[in-house]
Amino acid sequence: MAGTLADALQRVLRLADPPLLTVAGRTDAGVHARGQVCHLDVDEDAVAALPGRSSRTPPAALVERLAGVLPADIVVRAAGAAPPGFDARFSATGRRYAYRLSDTAHRPDPLRRRDVVWHRKGLDVAAMQAAAAPLLGEHDFVAFCRPRPGASTVRTLTRLQPRREAGRTGLVVLDVEADAFCHHQVRALVGALLAVGTGQQRPEWPAQVLAARRRDGAVQVAPAHGLTLEEVRYPPEAEVATQAARARRAREPVDG
Amino acid sequence: MAGTLADALQRVLRLADPPLLTVAGRTDAGVHARGQVCHLDVDEDAVAALPGRSSRTPPAALVERLAGVLPADIVVRAAGAAPPGFDARFSATGRRYAYRLSDTAHRPDPLRRRDVVWHRKGLDVAAMQAAAAPLLGEHDFVAFCRPRPGASTVRTLTRLQPRREAGRTGLVVLDVEADAFCHHQVRALVGALLAVGTGQQRPEWPAQVLAARRRDGAVQVAPAHGLTLEEVRYPPEAEVATQAARARRAREPVDG
Numbered sequence: 001m002a003g004t005l006a007d008a009l010q011r012v013l014r015l016a017d018p019p020l021l022t023v024a025g026r027t028d029a030g031v032h033a034r035g036q037v038c039h040l041d042v043d044e045d046a047v048a049a050l051p052g053r054s055s056r057t058p059p060a061a062l063v064e065r066l067a068g069v070l071p072a073d074i075v076v077r078a079a080g081a082a083p084p085g086f087d088a089r090f091s092a093t094g095r096r097y098a099y100r101l102s103d104t105a106h107r108p109d110p111l112r113r114r115d116v117v118w119h120r121k122g123l124d125v126a127a128m129q130a131a132a133a134p135l136l137g138e139h140d141f142v143a144f145c146r147p148r149p150g151a152s153t154v155r156t157l158t159r160l161q162p163r164r165e166a167g168r169t170g171l172v173v174l175d176v177e178a179d180a181f182c183h184h185q186v187r188a189l190v191g192a193l194l195a196v197g198t199g200q201q202r203p204e205w206p207a208q209v210l211a212a213r214r215r216d217g218a219v220q221v222a223p224a225h226g227l228t229l230e231e232v233r234y235p236p237e238a239e240v241a242t243q244a245a246r247a248r249r250a251r252e253p254v255d256g
Numbered sequence: 257m258a259g260t261l262a263d264a265l266q267r268v269l270r271l272a273d274p275p276l277l278t279v280a281g282r283t284d285a286g287v288h289a290r291g292q293v294c295h296l297d298v299d300e301d302a303v304a305a306l307p308g309r310s311s312r313t314p315p316a317a318l319v320e321r322l323a324g325v326l327p328a329d330i331v332v333r334a335a336g337a338a339p340p341g342f343d344a345r346f347s348a349t350g351r352r353y354a355y356r357l358s359d360t361a362h363r364p365d366p367l368r369r370r371d372v373v374w375h376r377k378g379l380d381v382a383a384m385q386a387a388a389a390p391l392l393g394e395h396d397f398v399a400f401c402r403p404r405p406g407a408s409t410v411r412t413l414t415r416l417q418p419r420r421e422a423g424r425t426g427l428v429v430l431d432v433e434a435d436a437f438c439h440h441q442v443r444a445l446v447g448a449l450l451a452v453g454t455g456q457q458r459p460e461w462p463a464q465v466l467a468a469r470r471r472d473g474a475v476q477v478a479p480a481h482g483l484t485l486e487e488v489r490y491p492p493e494a495e496v497a498t499q500a501a502r503a504r505r506a507r508e509p510v511d512g
Contacts, residue, residue: 109290
Protein backbone atom coordinates (compact mmCIF):
# COMPACT_ATOMS: atom_id res chain seq x y z
CA MET A 1 0.00 0.00 0.00
CA ALA A 2 2.73 2.46 1.01
CA GLY A 3 4.74 1.30 -2.01
CA THR A 4 1.84 1.95 -4.40
CA LEU A 5 1.30 5.40 -2.89
CA ALA A 6 5.02 6.21 -3.14
CA ASP A 7 4.97 5.21 -6.82
CA ALA A 8 1.94 7.42 -7.44
CA LEU A 9 3.64 10.36 -5.69
CA GLN A 10 6.78 9.82 -7.75
CA ARG A 11 4.71 9.99 -10.93
CA VAL A 12 2.56 12.99 -9.97
CA LEU A 13 5.45 15.02 -8.53
CA ARG A 14 7.85 13.88 -11.31
CA LEU A 15 10.48 12.70 -8.87
CA ALA A 16 13.56 10.70 -9.84
CA ASP A 17 12.75 8.02 -7.24
CA PRO A 18 9.73 6.99 -5.16
CA PRO A 19 9.74 9.21 -2.05
CA LEU A 20 10.29 7.79 1.41
CA LEU A 21 6.97 7.69 3.29
CA THR A 22 6.59 7.63 7.07
CA VAL A 23 3.22 6.15 8.03
CA ALA A 24 1.45 6.57 11.36
CA GLY A 25 0.35 2.96 11.72
CA ARG A 26 2.07 0.25 9.75
CA THR A 27 -0.54 -2.37 8.95
CA ASP A 28 -0.03 -6.06 8.17
CA ALA A 29 -1.25 -7.51 4.88
CA GLY A 30 -5.05 -7.69 4.90
CA VAL A 31 -5.53 -5.02 7.57
CA HIS A 32 -7.52 -1.99 6.37
CA ALA A 33 -6.77 1.65 7.11
CA ARG A 34 -9.51 4.25 6.84
CA GLY A 35 -7.71 6.98 8.79
CA GLN A 36 -4.06 6.41 7.90
CA VAL A 37 -1.69 9.39 7.97
CA CYS A 38 1.73 9.64 6.36
CA HIS A 39 4.34 12.30 5.77
CA LEU A 40 7.09 12.81 3.22
CA ASP A 41 9.67 15.47 2.47
CA VAL A 42 9.05 17.06 -0.88
CA ASP A 43 10.27 20.03 -2.85
CA GLU A 44 7.82 22.90 -2.34
CA ASP A 45 8.10 24.01 -5.96
CA ALA A 46 7.02 20.59 -7.25
CA VAL A 47 3.77 20.86 -5.28
CA ALA A 48 3.25 24.55 -6.08
CA ALA A 49 3.37 23.77 -9.83
CA LEU A 50 0.56 21.17 -9.65
CA PRO A 51 -2.52 23.39 -10.06
CA GLY A 52 -1.24 24.72 -13.41
CA ARG A 53 -3.80 27.25 -14.65
CA SER A 54 -6.61 25.92 -12.45
CA SER A 55 -7.85 27.77 -9.38
CA ARG A 56 -7.22 24.80 -7.11
CA THR A 57 -4.85 25.02 -4.17
CA PRO A 58 -1.65 22.94 -4.51
CA PRO A 59 -2.78 20.36 -1.91
CA ALA A 60 -6.20 20.01 -3.61
CA ALA A 61 -4.47 19.59 -6.97
CA LEU A 62 -2.21 16.91 -5.46
CA VAL A 63 -5.22 14.98 -4.11
CA GLU A 64 -6.94 15.15 -7.49
CA ARG A 65 -3.87 14.09 -9.46
CA LEU A 66 -3.25 11.18 -7.09
CA ALA A 67 -6.88 10.06 -7.55
CA GLY A 68 -6.13 9.81 -11.25
CA VAL A 69 -3.24 7.37 -10.83
CA LEU A 70 -4.08 5.38 -7.68
CA PRO A 71 -5.98 2.08 -7.84
CA ALA A 72 -9.56 2.10 -6.50
CA ASP A 73 -8.58 0.57 -3.17
CA ILE A 74 -6.36 3.49 -2.14
CA VAL A 75 -7.92 6.91 -1.58
CA VAL A 76 -6.05 10.04 -0.50
CA ARG A 77 -8.62 12.17 1.34
CA ALA A 78 -6.54 15.26 1.98
CA ALA A 79 -3.03 16.65 1.77
CA GLY A 80 -1.36 19.61 3.40
CA ALA A 81 1.89 21.15 4.58
CA ALA A 82 2.96 19.69 7.92
CA PRO A 83 4.03 21.89 10.82
CA PRO A 84 7.79 21.99 11.61
CA GLY A 85 9.02 18.86 13.38
CA PHE A 86 5.94 16.82 12.41
CA ASP A 87 6.44 13.07 12.16
CA ALA A 88 3.43 11.01 11.08
CA ARG A 89 4.56 8.15 13.27
CA PHE A 90 6.16 9.66 16.33
CA SER A 91 4.08 12.85 16.64
CA ALA A 92 0.90 10.76 16.97
CA THR A 93 -0.54 10.57 20.47
CA GLY A 94 -3.23 7.99 19.76
CA ARG A 95 -4.34 5.32 17.33
CA ARG A 96 -7.88 4.01 17.18
CA TYR A 97 -8.68 0.67 15.54
CA ALA A 98 -11.95 -1.21 15.06
CA TYR A 99 -12.22 -4.96 14.75
CA ARG A 100 -15.45 -6.20 13.16
CA LEU A 101 -17.04 -9.60 13.59
CA SER A 102 -20.35 -11.14 12.71
CA ASP A 103 -21.65 -13.93 14.93
CA THR A 104 -24.88 -14.67 13.07
CA ALA A 105 -25.74 -18.23 12.05
CA HIS A 106 -25.39 -17.24 8.40
CA ARG A 107 -22.35 -15.65 6.81
CA PRO A 108 -22.10 -11.83 7.01
CA ASP A 109 -23.50 -9.40 4.49
CA PRO A 110 -21.53 -10.00 1.26
CA LEU A 111 -20.92 -6.24 0.92
CA ARG A 112 -19.05 -6.36 4.24
CA ARG A 113 -17.18 -9.61 3.74
CA ARG A 114 -13.89 -7.82 3.14
CA ASP A 115 -13.83 -6.07 6.53
CA VAL A 116 -15.95 -8.37 8.70
CA VAL A 117 -14.80 -11.71 10.09
CA TRP A 118 -17.45 -14.37 10.43
CA HIS A 119 -17.61 -16.18 13.74
CA ARG A 120 -20.01 -19.10 13.43
CA LYS A 121 -20.81 -19.30 17.12
CA GLY A 122 -22.61 -16.60 19.10
CA LEU A 123 -20.32 -14.44 21.26
CA ASP A 124 -20.88 -13.54 24.91
CA VAL A 125 -20.17 -9.83 24.60
CA ALA A 126 -20.74 -9.15 28.31
CA ALA A 127 -18.01 -11.68 29.21
CA MET A 128 -15.70 -10.05 26.66
CA GLN A 129 -16.36 -6.64 28.24
CA ALA A 130 -15.54 -8.02 31.70
CA ALA A 131 -12.31 -9.50 30.34
CA ALA A 132 -11.33 -6.25 28.61
CA ALA A 133 -11.63 -3.87 31.56
CA PRO A 134 -8.50 -4.93 33.55
CA LEU A 135 -6.32 -4.59 30.43
CA LEU A 136 -6.83 -0.82 30.28
CA GLY A 137 -4.05 1.51 31.38
CA GLU A 138 -0.26 1.47 31.09
CA HIS A 139 1.17 -2.05 31.02
CA ASP A 140 3.96 -4.04 29.46
CA PHE A 141 2.01 -5.77 26.68
CA VAL A 142 4.87 -8.11 25.77
CA ALA A 143 2.53 -11.11 26.16
CA PHE A 144 0.44 -9.78 23.25
CA CYS A 145 3.28 -8.49 21.06
CA ARG A 146 5.74 -9.85 18.57
CA PRO A 147 8.66 -8.07 20.20
CA ARG A 148 11.51 -6.27 18.44
CA PRO A 149 14.85 -6.67 20.20
CA GLY A 150 15.56 -3.69 22.43
CA ALA A 151 12.21 -1.96 21.78
CA SER A 152 9.80 -1.26 24.61
CA THR A 153 6.47 -3.09 24.71
CA VAL A 154 5.01 -0.72 27.31
CA ARG A 155 1.88 0.96 25.96
CA THR A 156 -1.10 2.82 27.40
CA LEU A 157 -4.35 1.16 26.36
CA THR A 158 -7.11 3.76 26.65
CA ARG A 159 -10.00 1.80 25.13
CA LEU A 160 -10.83 -1.86 24.60
CA GLN A 161 -14.54 -2.06 24.14
CA PRO A 162 -16.47 -4.94 22.62
CA ARG A 163 -20.04 -3.95 21.71
CA ARG A 164 -22.94 -5.10 19.57
CA GLU A 165 -23.55 -2.60 16.79
CA ALA A 166 -26.92 -0.83 16.94
CA GLY A 167 -29.57 -1.86 14.43
CA ARG A 168 -29.95 -5.37 13.11
CA THR A 169 -26.49 -5.58 11.55
CA GLY A 170 -25.44 -8.69 13.51
CA LEU A 171 -22.03 -7.08 13.99
CA VAL A 172 -19.86 -7.17 17.08
CA VAL A 173 -17.34 -4.32 17.00
CA LEU A 174 -14.28 -4.00 19.22
CA ASP A 175 -13.00 -0.45 19.56
CA VAL A 176 -9.34 -0.42 20.55
CA GLU A 177 -7.31 2.69 21.27
CA ALA A 178 -3.83 3.32 22.68
CA ASP A 179 -0.98 5.81 22.46
CA ALA A 180 0.64 3.29 20.10
CA PHE A 181 0.57 -0.45 19.50
CA CYS A 182 3.36 -2.94 19.05
CA HIS A 183 3.30 -5.54 16.31
CA HIS A 184 0.27 -7.90 16.38
CA GLN A 185 -0.97 -6.32 19.62
CA VAL A 186 -4.49 -5.38 18.50
CA ARG A 187 -5.17 -8.71 16.84
CA ALA A 188 -3.74 -10.65 19.80
CA LEU A 189 -5.91 -8.67 22.25
CA VAL A 190 -8.95 -9.37 20.06
CA GLY A 191 -7.97 -13.05 19.88
CA ALA A 192 -7.77 -13.26 23.67
CA LEU A 193 -11.20 -11.65 24.07
CA LEU A 194 -12.65 -13.99 21.43
CA ALA A 195 -11.49 -16.98 23.47
CA VAL A 196 -13.54 -15.51 26.33
CA GLY A 197 -16.52 -14.70 24.09
CA THR A 198 -16.78 -18.30 22.93
CA GLY A 199 -16.43 -19.71 26.45
CA GLN A 200 -13.06 -21.39 25.82
CA GLN A 201 -11.47 -19.19 28.47
CA ARG A 202 -12.77 -17.47 31.58
CA PRO A 203 -13.05 -13.65 31.71
CA GLU A 204 -10.05 -13.50 34.11
CA TRP A 205 -7.73 -15.16 31.61
CA PRO A 206 -6.58 -12.22 29.43
CA ALA A 207 -5.49 -10.26 32.53
CA GLN A 208 -3.55 -13.32 33.72
CA VAL A 209 -1.81 -13.56 30.34
CA LEU A 210 -0.92 -9.86 30.58
CA ALA A 211 0.47 -10.24 34.10
CA ALA A 212 2.58 -13.29 33.12
CA ARG A 213 4.51 -11.08 30.65
CA ARG A 214 5.31 -13.81 28.19
CA ARG A 215 3.67 -14.99 24.97
CA ASP A 216 0.99 -17.58 25.59
CA GLY A 217 0.34 -20.11 22.83
CA ALA A 218 -3.37 -20.09 23.68
CA VAL A 219 -3.66 -16.47 22.46
CA GLN A 220 -4.67 -16.66 18.80
CA VAL A 221 -3.92 -13.62 16.64
CA ALA A 222 -7.33 -12.75 15.10
CA PRO A 223 -7.57 -12.69 11.26
CA ALA A 224 -6.19 -9.55 9.60
CA HIS A 225 -9.17 -8.56 7.46
CA GLY A 226 -11.44 -7.76 10.44
CA LEU A 227 -9.11 -4.98 11.54
CA THR A 228 -9.30 -1.35 10.39
CA LEU A 229 -7.13 1.56 11.51
CA GLU A 230 -9.86 4.17 11.95
CA GLU A 231 -8.08 7.24 13.25
CA VAL A 232 -4.72 8.67 14.24
CA ARG A 233 -4.68 11.51 16.75
CA TYR A 234 -2.12 14.31 16.95
CA PRO A 235 -1.46 17.06 19.50
CA PRO A 236 -1.83 20.77 18.62
CA GLU A 237 0.69 21.96 16.01
CA ALA A 238 3.00 23.58 18.55
CA GLU A 239 3.52 20.24 20.30
CA VAL A 240 4.18 17.88 17.38
CA ALA A 241 7.96 18.23 17.54
CA THR A 242 8.31 17.64 21.30
CA GLN A 243 5.83 14.75 21.13
CA ALA A 244 7.90 13.18 18.33
CA ALA A 245 11.08 13.46 20.39
CA ARG A 246 9.39 12.00 23.47
CA ALA A 247 7.89 9.02 21.57
CA ARG A 248 11.16 8.29 19.77
CA ARG A 249 12.99 8.13 23.11
CA ALA A 250 10.37 5.84 24.64
CA ARG A 251 9.77 3.42 21.79
CA GLU A 252 12.80 3.18 19.54
CA PRO A 253 15.19 0.29 20.11
CA VAL A 254 18.34 1.27 21.95
CA ASP A 255 21.35 0.69 19.72
CA GLY A 256 24.62 -0.94 20.79
CA MET B 257 -27.71 -14.56 -8.87
CA ALA B 258 -31.04 -16.43 -8.97
CA GLY B 259 -29.41 -18.95 -11.34
CA THR B 260 -26.52 -19.56 -8.93
CA LEU B 261 -28.92 -20.02 -6.03
CA ALA B 262 -31.08 -22.41 -8.08
CA ASP B 263 -27.99 -24.47 -8.93
CA ALA B 264 -27.01 -24.59 -5.25
CA LEU B 265 -30.52 -25.70 -4.27
CA GLN B 266 -30.46 -28.39 -6.94
CA ARG B 267 -27.22 -29.72 -5.50
CA VAL B 268 -28.18 -29.56 -1.82
CA LEU B 269 -31.68 -30.98 -2.34
CA ARG B 270 -30.44 -33.52 -4.94
CA LEU B 271 -32.98 -32.45 -7.53
CA ALA B 272 -32.98 -33.60 -11.16
CA ASP B 273 -33.10 -29.96 -12.39
CA PRO B 274 -32.50 -26.53 -10.91
CA PRO B 275 -35.76 -25.48 -9.21
CA LEU B 276 -37.82 -22.55 -10.46
CA LEU B 277 -37.35 -19.58 -8.12
CA THR B 278 -39.79 -16.68 -7.74
CA VAL B 279 -38.00 -13.61 -6.39
CA ALA B 280 -39.63 -10.62 -4.70
CA GLY B 281 -37.60 -7.96 -6.49
CA ARG B 282 -35.82 -8.78 -9.70
CA THR B 283 -32.63 -6.73 -9.77
CA ASP B 284 -30.59 -5.61 -12.77
CA ALA B 285 -26.95 -6.61 -13.09
CA GLY B 286 -24.87 -4.66 -10.57
CA VAL B 287 -27.77 -3.93 -8.21
CA HIS B 288 -27.31 -5.39 -4.70
CA ALA B 289 -29.96 -7.11 -2.62
CA ARG B 290 -29.58 -7.35 1.13
CA GLY B 291 -33.20 -8.24 1.89
CA GLN B 292 -34.21 -10.34 -1.11
CA VAL B 293 -36.92 -12.97 -0.65
CA CYS B 294 -37.70 -15.89 -2.94
CA HIS B 295 -39.91 -18.96 -2.89
CA LEU B 296 -39.80 -22.33 -4.57
CA ASP B 297 -41.89 -25.49 -4.52
CA VAL B 298 -39.96 -28.38 -3.08
CA ASP B 299 -40.62 -31.90 -1.90
CA GLU B 300 -41.06 -31.84 1.89
CA ASP B 301 -39.16 -35.10 2.34
CA ALA B 302 -36.07 -33.71 0.58
CA VAL B 303 -35.88 -30.90 3.16
CA ALA B 304 -36.78 -33.13 6.11
CA ALA B 305 -33.83 -35.41 5.30
CA LEU B 306 -31.25 -32.59 5.44
CA PRO B 307 -30.37 -32.54 9.15
CA GLY B 308 -29.32 -36.23 9.04
CA ARG B 309 -28.30 -37.14 12.59
CA SER B 310 -27.74 -33.57 13.71
CA SER B 311 -30.15 -31.76 16.02
CA ARG B 312 -30.67 -28.91 13.57
CA THR B 313 -34.12 -28.12 12.18
CA PRO B 314 -34.55 -28.84 8.46
CA PRO B 315 -34.57 -25.10 7.51
CA ALA B 316 -31.41 -24.47 9.59
CA ALA B 317 -29.75 -27.46 7.93
CA LEU B 318 -30.73 -26.10 4.51
CA VAL B 319 -29.19 -22.69 5.31
CA GLU B 320 -25.97 -24.33 6.49
CA ARG B 321 -25.70 -26.66 3.49
CA LEU B 322 -26.31 -23.78 1.09
CA ALA B 323 -23.54 -21.77 2.82
CA GLY B 324 -21.19 -24.63 1.94
CA VAL B 325 -21.85 -24.45 -1.80
CA LEU B 326 -22.70 -20.79 -2.49
CA PRO B 327 -20.03 -18.28 -3.51
CA ALA B 328 -19.10 -15.62 -0.93
CA ASP B 329 -21.25 -12.94 -2.58
CA ILE B 330 -24.53 -14.80 -2.02
CA VAL B 331 -25.73 -15.43 1.53
CA VAL B 332 -28.96 -17.18 2.50
CA ARG B 333 -29.92 -15.76 5.89
CA ALA B 334 -32.93 -17.91 6.67
CA ALA B 335 -35.29 -20.47 5.19
CA GLY B 336 -38.72 -21.66 6.20
CA ALA B 337 -41.99 -23.20 5.06
CA ALA B 338 -44.21 -20.59 3.41
CA PRO B 339 -47.88 -20.21 4.36
CA PRO B 340 -50.45 -21.50 1.84
CA GLY B 341 -50.89 -19.22 -1.16
CA PHE B 342 -47.60 -17.34 -0.52
CA ASP B 343 -45.90 -15.83 -3.55
CA ALA B 344 -42.57 -14.07 -2.93
CA ARG B 345 -43.35 -11.56 -5.67
CA PHE B 346 -47.08 -10.96 -5.58
CA SER B 347 -47.72 -11.40 -1.84
CA ALA B 348 -45.29 -8.57 -1.10
CA THR B 349 -46.91 -5.30 -0.06
CA GLY B 350 -43.77 -3.17 -0.04
CA ARG B 351 -40.20 -2.96 -1.28
CA ARG B 352 -37.60 -0.69 0.27
CA TYR B 353 -34.44 0.27 -1.60
CA ALA B 354 -31.49 2.47 -0.66
CA TYR B 355 -29.34 4.34 -3.16
CA ARG B 356 -25.94 5.39 -1.82
CA LEU B 357 -23.78 8.24 -3.10
CA SER B 358 -20.69 10.00 -1.90
CA ASP B 359 -20.25 13.63 -2.89
CA THR B 360 -16.90 14.27 -1.22
CA ALA B 361 -14.02 15.79 -3.17
CA HIS B 362 -12.08 12.52 -2.85
CA ARG B 363 -13.32 9.12 -3.94
CA PRO B 364 -15.42 7.17 -1.41
CA ASP B 365 -14.08 4.79 1.21
CA PRO B 366 -12.54 1.87 -0.74
CA LEU B 367 -14.42 -0.60 1.47
CA ARG B 368 -17.68 0.91 0.22
CA ARG B 369 -16.76 1.35 -3.43
CA ARG B 370 -18.93 -1.57 -4.52
CA ASP B 371 -22.18 -0.13 -3.17
CA VAL B 372 -21.50 3.62 -3.20
CA VAL B 373 -21.49 5.79 -6.33
CA TRP B 374 -19.06 8.68 -6.33
CA HIS B 375 -20.46 12.02 -7.38
CA ARG B 376 -17.60 14.46 -7.78
CA LYS B 377 -19.69 17.56 -7.19
CA GLY B 378 -21.43 18.41 -3.94
CA LEU B 379 -25.17 17.73 -3.91
CA ASP B 380 -27.88 20.13 -2.74
CA VAL B 381 -29.79 17.63 -0.61
CA ALA B 382 -32.45 20.18 0.43
CA ALA B 383 -33.31 20.82 -3.25
CA MET B 384 -33.50 17.06 -3.82
CA GLN B 385 -35.88 16.73 -0.86
CA ALA B 386 -38.09 19.49 -2.26
CA ALA B 387 -38.13 17.75 -5.65
CA ALA B 388 -38.97 14.37 -4.10
CA ALA B 389 -42.03 15.37 -2.07
CA PRO B 390 -44.56 15.80 -4.92
CA LEU B 391 -43.68 12.38 -6.35
CA LEU B 392 -45.10 10.56 -3.32
CA GLY B 393 -48.44 8.80 -3.57
CA GLU B 394 -50.21 6.80 -6.25
CA HIS B 395 -49.24 7.87 -9.76
CA ASP B 396 -48.68 6.46 -13.21
CA PHE B 397 -44.85 6.34 -13.20
CA VAL B 398 -44.60 5.52 -16.91
CA ALA B 399 -42.22 8.49 -17.38
CA PHE B 400 -39.70 6.74 -15.09
CA CYS B 401 -40.25 3.14 -16.28
CA ARG B 402 -39.17 0.91 -19.07
CA PRO B 403 -42.70 -0.25 -19.78
CA ARG B 404 -43.81 -3.79 -20.59
CA PRO B 405 -46.63 -3.95 -23.13
CA GLY B 406 -50.00 -4.26 -21.42
CA ALA B 407 -48.58 -4.01 -17.86
CA SER B 408 -49.66 -1.22 -15.56
CA THR B 409 -47.10 1.41 -14.51
CA VAL B 410 -49.29 2.72 -11.68
CA ARG B 411 -47.48 2.40 -8.35
CA THR B 412 -47.81 3.89 -4.87
CA LEU B 413 -44.58 5.58 -3.82
CA THR B 414 -44.56 5.76 -0.03
CA ARG B 415 -41.05 7.09 0.54
CA LEU B 416 -38.50 9.02 -1.50
CA GLN B 417 -36.13 10.58 0.96
CA PRO B 418 -32.67 11.93 0.20
CA ARG B 419 -30.63 12.48 3.36
CA ARG B 420 -27.06 12.96 4.50
CA GLU B 421 -25.96 9.99 6.58
CA ALA B 422 -25.15 10.79 10.21
CA GLY B 423 -21.49 10.83 11.23
CA ARG B 424 -18.68 11.87 8.95
CA THR B 425 -19.31 9.23 6.30
CA GLY B 426 -19.75 11.73 3.43
CA LEU B 427 -22.66 9.61 2.19
CA VAL B 428 -25.93 10.81 0.74
CA VAL B 429 -28.54 8.04 0.99
CA LEU B 430 -31.87 7.98 -0.83
CA ASP B 431 -34.48 5.75 0.81
CA VAL B 432 -37.11 4.68 -1.69
CA GLU B 433 -40.16 2.62 -0.88
CA ALA B 434 -43.29 1.60 -2.81
CA ASP B 435 -45.81 -1.22 -3.05
CA ALA B 436 -43.80 -2.35 -6.08
CA PHE B 437 -41.56 -0.81 -8.71
CA CYS B 438 -41.53 -1.17 -12.46
CA HIS B 439 -38.34 -1.75 -14.39
CA HIS B 440 -35.67 0.99 -13.94
CA GLN B 441 -38.05 3.05 -11.80
CA VAL B 442 -35.87 3.48 -8.71
CA ARG B 443 -32.74 4.36 -10.68
CA ALA B 444 -34.67 6.77 -12.92
CA LEU B 445 -36.19 8.51 -9.88
CA VAL B 446 -32.71 8.80 -8.35
CA GLY B 447 -31.35 10.10 -11.66
CA ALA B 448 -34.04 12.80 -11.79
CA LEU B 449 -33.26 13.89 -8.21
CA LEU B 450 -29.53 13.94 -8.98
CA ALA B 451 -30.16 16.37 -11.84
CA VAL B 452 -31.80 18.62 -9.22
CA GLY B 453 -29.04 18.05 -6.66
CA THR B 454 -26.38 19.21 -9.09
CA GLY B 455 -28.38 22.26 -10.19
CA GLN B 456 -28.90 21.07 -13.78
CA GLN B 457 -32.66 21.04 -13.21
CA ARG B 458 -34.98 22.96 -10.94
CA PRO B 459 -36.75 21.23 -8.03
CA GLU B 460 -40.08 21.40 -9.93
CA TRP B 461 -38.75 19.37 -12.83
CA PRO B 462 -39.20 15.75 -11.63
CA ALA B 463 -42.90 16.42 -10.86
CA GLN B 464 -43.29 17.89 -14.35
CA VAL B 465 -41.72 14.79 -15.90
CA LEU B 466 -44.12 12.61 -13.88
CA ALA B 467 -47.14 14.64 -14.97
CA ALA B 468 -46.11 14.51 -18.66
CA ARG B 469 -46.44 10.70 -18.54
CA ARG B 470 -43.82 9.99 -21.16
CA ARG B 471 -40.13 9.11 -20.99
CA ASP B 472 -37.94 12.19 -20.91
CA GLY B 473 -34.44 11.85 -22.39
CA ALA B 474 -33.11 14.23 -19.72
CA VAL B 475 -33.80 11.63 -17.01
CA GLN B 476 -30.61 9.61 -16.58
CA VAL B 477 -30.91 6.16 -15.06
CA ALA B 478 -28.44 6.25 -12.12
CA PRO B 479 -25.64 3.63 -12.07
CA ALA B 480 -26.69 0.17 -10.88
CA HIS B 481 -24.09 -0.42 -8.18
CA GLY B 482 -25.38 2.36 -5.87
CA LEU B 483 -28.71 0.57 -5.49
CA THR B 484 -29.52 -2.03 -2.83
CA LEU B 485 -32.83 -3.79 -2.24
CA GLU B 486 -32.96 -3.52 1.55
CA GLU B 487 -36.27 -5.05 2.54
CA VAL B 488 -39.41 -6.70 1.23
CA ARG B 489 -42.55 -6.43 3.34
CA TYR B 490 -45.37 -8.98 3.55
CA PRO B 491 -48.81 -8.91 5.16
CA PRO B 492 -49.74 -11.28 8.02
CA GLU B 493 -49.81 -14.96 6.99
CA ALA B 494 -53.60 -15.12 6.64
CA GLU B 495 -53.51 -12.40 3.96
CA VAL B 496 -50.67 -13.55 1.71
CA ALA B 497 -52.95 -15.45 -0.69
CA THR B 498 -55.50 -12.67 -1.20
CA GLN B 499 -52.71 -10.08 -1.52
CA ALA B 500 -51.07 -12.24 -4.21
CA ALA B 501 -54.32 -12.48 -6.16
CA ARG B 502 -54.92 -8.73 -5.89
CA ALA B 503 -51.39 -7.79 -7.03
CA ARG B 504 -51.49 -10.26 -9.92
CA ARG B 505 -54.73 -8.71 -11.17
CA ALA B 506 -53.36 -5.17 -10.90
CA ARG B 507 -49.87 -5.63 -12.32
CA GLU B 508 -49.76 -8.59 -14.71
CA PRO B 509 -50.03 -7.83 -18.43
CA VAL B 510 -53.47 -8.56 -19.90
CA ASP B 511 -53.18 -11.25 -22.53
CA GLY B 512 -54.87 -11.17 -25.94
